[in-house]
Amino acid sequence: MASFFSDPWALAAVGIAVPAVLMGKFLVTRFFTLPHSEPEPSPKRAVPGEEDEVFVLYQGKQSIAGPSGSLSIFCLKVETFLRVAKIPFSVKGALPSTAPKGKIPFAKHGSTTTCDSHYMLEYLLNTFSKEGTSREHAESTRKGDAAGMLGDLALPGTMDARQLAVAKAIEVVIEHRLYYNGMMLRWGHDDGFAKITKIFFGAVPAIIKPFILRMVRRNVWDTMRAQGVATHHVSDVDRREIEDWDTVATLFETSGTPFLGGDAPCPQDCTLFAALDSLLNTPFPSKAKDHVIAKHPALVEYADAFRARFFPDAGPVDMAVRRESKLVML
Template identity: 30%
Template sequence: MWLEVVLAGGSALAAVLLVYLYRSKFMLPRHPEAPDTPRSGNPADEVVLYSFPPVPGTLFSTSPFGAKLEIFLRLANIPFTTKPADLARAPKGKVPYIQHGNNLIGDSTFIIRYLLATYGKPHQSYFGKLRLSLTPYEVSIGHMVQVLCETNIYNALLWSRWLCGESDFVKNNFFGMIPRPIRGLIFAMVQRSMFDWLWGQGFIRHSPHDVVTLSKLDIDAIDTLLGNKSFLFGDEPTVYDCTAFSFLEPFVNSDLELQGLRTYVCSKGRIVNFVNRMRHLIPQDK
């Protein structure tokens, strides 16, 4: 009798494991369909930016996407307030996001499009300190710079921050307000999610040397594009400069060597001058 009970229990457990394996490995997960981003809102409503805070002693969010949006808001002279992000409320599970009236909007690119449509005017040449009148060629190049920054350079930043030898600095500074025992647990969870992301992207399937080699090619591309210009497309910044700055600034103004990438970026005088020029241009008072 006991043998029958054991066999029945084992069969049931095997069935449960097979169902779990099938659902986790072969079935597409169900997820709610995200609604379309609203095109525009009411200019009278307050903009509330939800993002990760900066590390003590720095000016911008630890997330380059959050920094990109905050820099855009400052250069566009759009009044806003900042609050800590709550991932449980974040549209698409992403940070940053904004609350604007009844609209809760995620993804920095869609947020900027929404804000331009809400506060801008048709055929407007300037928005605060930003030049909006761009040629189709400039828009195309700007889009490629944005994609380069938000994929390759972003992955290099994640890898060098979270998965390399200087990750203890990240743990103690990014999570410094969390009590030490819990801090290590939360850091380990985030670090594992970063590994899964970068492995899925194919980024860390290369050797560390090859990762750095590819990252240097990306940095060289932006350095060449800048040339002798003050900004990406001349003497005035554009929305695309907000993106380039927010992803390059963490390498220039970092306490971490970032697997040699900090030294390499800082050896590019045109990039360093661009970052410093943008920093001096950005108002620090909301």
């Protein structure tokens, strides 16, 4: 045994073989191993008797300027829904690594855990309104709510087929196009990532910060590459983001109503507000921000009025933050 450890060739072989085996195991696990089991289906409604429990929303880092406790449009979407629907809730901080499905937001309501903002809203509608997510009825179970309303929220059953289709189309553009464009400009572009670093990683010790930043940014890049957005030049991403906001503005402005839900906000209004507030009131360089401010004042007025009504505790809009994109152009 002693001769083995004194043999430089043997030690060199071990030094090569062990990392190779570990790397091989990582690659097989990462790229070729399927999940051990199918995910559990999302819960549809609260466990009977737990409807009065406080709904706890777990979300990420405090925003610099946004009204919510997170820079994520999905976290802000859920919190906005809770405020508009007047559902009692509390907010707690969390990291993706602590989430049941590896992503935030997630929520706990009594003994029930829900993940993904879409299924959270579905769960809340099913729990707190007779209508749920269907269009068969327009009633609420809560005492004091008007017919077709949940707090100040217009239930989907009050909307005609065209209204609902337009609202859902806007939501799809936001969550499956604009979200990833914004991710690219925040995490992929150096100006945006410099701000992200200050917000999320300011407390990380300097000796390990470069490694942490590289690992996190690589994971984000993998996500953006899988979506396709990272394969394009930043100028192309800018152009596509502006085009998508033009589409959203056209759909919104031609509806002829103050909200996507008509005279009151519907669930998709919560998504639209979250995306607009994230665009307009966070300090990230964005040509789309300048474009929306210049070309679509109706969207800006909508977002500001929505914020003032449902997030009065957030205070007035910080106009210095809103103008910041003009100072750092891509």
